[in-house]
Amino acid sequence: MEIYALSIGARVKHPTMGEGVVFDLDARTVYAFFKDHGEQTISRSFAGLEVTAAGPELPGAELDMDAVEEALTSVLERMQMPQRPVEMARKYEGGSMELKPRDTSLKSKELPIDDFFHKIVMIRDRFRVLEQKINAHPKLSEQDKVELQQYITRCYGSLTTFNILFEDKEDHFVGQKGEG
Numbered sequence: 351m352e353i354y355a356l357s358i359g360a361r362v363k364h365p366t367m368g369e370g371v372v373f374d375l376d377a378r379t380v381y382a383f384f385k386d387h388g389e390q391t392i393s394r395s396f397a398g399l400e401v402t403a404a405g406p407e408l409p410g411a412e413l414d415m416d417a418v419e420e421a422l423t424s425v426l427e428r429m430q431m432p433q434r435p436v437e438m439a440r441k442y443e444g445g446s447m448e449l450k451p452r453d454t455s456l457k458s459k460e461l462p463i464d465d466f467f468h469k470i471v472m473i474r475d476r477f478r479v480l481e482q483k484i485n486a487h488p489k490l491s492e493q494d495k496v497e498l499q500q501y502i503t504r505c506y507g508s509l510t511t512f513n514i515l516f517e518d519k520e521d522h523f524v525g526q527k528g529e530g
Contacts, residue, residue, distance in 0.1 A: 356372060356375060356380060356394075356401060356405070357372070357375070357404065357405035357406075358372055358373060358374065358375060358405050359371065359372065359405030359406050360372045360401055360403065360404055360405035361401070361402045361403035361405075362380070362382055362399055362400065362401055362402060363399070363400045363402050364382070364384065364390075364392065364398065364399055364400075365398040366492060367384040367386070367387040367390060368384060368385070368386065368387075369384070369385075369402065370382040370383055370384035370385075370387075370390070371383050372405060373389070373418055374415070377394075378393060378394055378395075379391055379392065379393060379394065380392045380393075380394055380399065383422065386482075386485045387485050387486065387495075388485060388486025388487070388488070389486070389488070426482070426486075436471050436516065436518075436521050437516070437517035437518065437521075438463070438464065438467045438515055438516065438517060439514065439515055439516060439517045440517065442463045442467070442515060443463075443464070444462075444463075444464070445462075445463040446460050446461060446462050446463060447460070447461045447462075447463055447466060448460050448461075449461070463515070466515075467515050470509070470512050470515065473509070474506075474509070474523065477502055477505065477506065480502065481499065481502055484498045484499065484502075485499075500526075503525060503526050504525065504526065506523045506524055506525050507523070507524075507525020507526055508525070509523040509525075510522070510523045510524070510525055
């Protein structure tokens with residue numbers, strides 16, 4: 351069944367990409383933007399695409415693609431920024447870490463925990479940007495995206511040791527959860 355009663359701005363639901371918004375149409379194709387998958391091209395004959403809300407009716411108004419692209423770029427840039435400041439656990443503020451080599455004749459190295467925490471947060475934020483870029487990449491297959499996401503999830507799991515440094519649990523690294 352082909353979708354013809356569709357307009358720009360309509361909300362759609364895709365079985366694997368979730369909810370999206372139609373930003374362009376032609377005789378055979380629906381162009382939609384999905385939060386986690388970016389811009390996607392979908393055939394109007396694809397049976398799995400469901401219209402969840404009609405687009406606005408704007409008689410005579412042409413969609414300015416430059417304005418849409420500028421707005422999407424702005425939104426994506428804001429999504430890459432932390433939503434709120436990430437705080438280090440108070441008990442470690444002003445503390446230091448000492449790295450001691452096994453060989454006692456070698457000198458140990460002391461690091462401020464604040465600096466170490468900042469580096470951990472930067473790694474986490476860069477992983478999040480990487481996830482967004484993977485999801486929005488037009489040339490990666492869905493299988494490739496899933497495999498790369500699973501790899502990143504395993505990396506997050508390796509970083510859970512550092513969760514003790516975070517003040518808020520919602521800032522913690524979360525790896526793959528066990529089934530059971």
